[in-house]
Amino acid sequence: GENVEQHPSTLSVQEGDSAVIKCTYSDSASNYFPWYKQELGKRPQLIIDIRSNVGEKKDQRIAVTLNKTAKHFSLHITETQPEDSAVYFCAASINNDMRFGAGTRLSVKP
Amino acid sequence: GAGVSQSPSNKVTEKGKDVELRCDPISGHTALYWYRQSLGQGLEFLIYFQGNSAPDKSGLPSDRFSAERTGGSVSTLTIQRTQQEDSAVYLCASSLQAPRGTHGYTFGSGTRLTVV
Numbered sequence: 226g227e228n229v230e231q232h233p234s235t236l237s238v239q240e241g242d243s244a245v246i247k248c249t250y251s252d253s254a255s256n257y258f259p260w261y262k263q264e265l266g267k268r269p270q271l272i273i274d275i276r277s278n279v280g281e282k283k284d285q286r287i288a289v290t291l292n293k294t295a296k297h298f299s300l301h302i303t304e305t306q307p308e309d310s311a312v313y314f315c316a317a318s319i320n321n322d323m324r325f326g327a328g329t330r331l332s333v334k335p
Numbered sequence: 336g337a338g339v340s341q342s343p344s345n346k347v348t349e350k351g352k353d354v355e356l357r358c359d360p361i362s363g364h365t366a367l368y369w370y371r372q373s374l375g376q377g378l379e380f381l382i383y384f385q386g387n388s389a390p391d392k393s394g395l396p397s398d399r400f401s402a403e404r405t406g407g408s409v410s411t412l413t414i415q416r417t418q419q420e421d422s423a424v425y426l427c428a429s430s431l432q433a434p435r436g437t438h439g440y441t442f443g444s445g446t447r448l449t450v451v
Contacts, residue, residue, distance in 0.1 A: 259439045268426065269378070271439040314378065318436030327377045 229317050231326025239334050244305050246329045248315035249297040257318040258298045260289060263328075264311045273300070305333045337361075339443035341427050347449045348417055356412040356446045358427030366433070367410050368440065369402060370426045378426070384410060385435065417450045424448070 230249045238244050248258075259274035275282045275289045275298065282289050286305075291298040298317075302309055310333045315326040340359040348354050360367050369381040380394040384404040395401070399417075404410040414421055424447050428440035 257437050261440075261442075268442040268444050269440075270442070274439055321435050323436040323440070325378045 229315060229319070229324045229326045231315050231329060233329060234327065235330045235332070237332045237334065238305050240305060240307060242305055244302045244309070244331055244333075246300045246313055246315070246331070247297060248299070248317070248326050249295075250317040250319065250324075251296065252317070252319040253293075253296065255296075255317045255319055258289070258291060259316050259323075260300050261314040261316070261325075262311045263314065269314060302331075305331075307333050307335050309333050339427055339429050339441050341425075341443035341446050343446055344444060345447045345449075347451060350419060350450055351416055353413065353415045354417055354448065356414075356425050356427075356448070358410045358412070358443060360408065360410070360427070360429030361441055364429035364431055364441070365407060366430045366435065366438075367404060368428045368430075369410070369412050370428065371423045372426055372445070373423045381412070381425075383435065414448075417448075419450045422448055422450045 232247050236244055256277040260272050261269040262272045263269040273284050273287055273289050275291050277293055280291055286303050288301045310331055312328045312330050314328050316323050339361055342357045346354055365386045367384040371379040371381055382395055382402045383391040399415045402410060402412045424445040426445045427443045430438045430440050
């Protein structure tokens, strides 16, 4: 079936380093790509999203890039801080539906 | 309301009992979703409501699961004859009326269901 693949499943970085999480999708008609952050025991929260008419979007230390040709999009977190530690989920609109990646557990070590 | 409200926040039930989980979406959000999240796992889609349209029930894992949405607002997820494998966090989300998959979701805090 058509899904969203997310890598890596776990990621550990030192505070201050950058973190990159990548997702690929299969439907060339997909046009909306949100990212969610879920802290331990909390609800998933939308942190940034991008639509297919742009290639990059930034919000302070986070950015998302989209490569429509290759059908992949990535979340970039710069100058990571301990409070960035969470599970991050990507998602893509596929067949008039929203499909989620399996999640990436990011650990930022002080 | 200001956010998606779910109740109860925690539910412990005995195997074989029925449970009802409630979701109150953001006012004005006509799309409502139920997801299930087992410990340390991803988001498993259960059911989707959009306005007065027939719901998409394709994610319900068995006929013990059902959901209703009354008056286009509050939704109730019912699990009959609960089993231990039903233990999970049940998340509700709502979004603006639009073609499905074109707007971000606002999630509730979830109901943690434990079947003993």
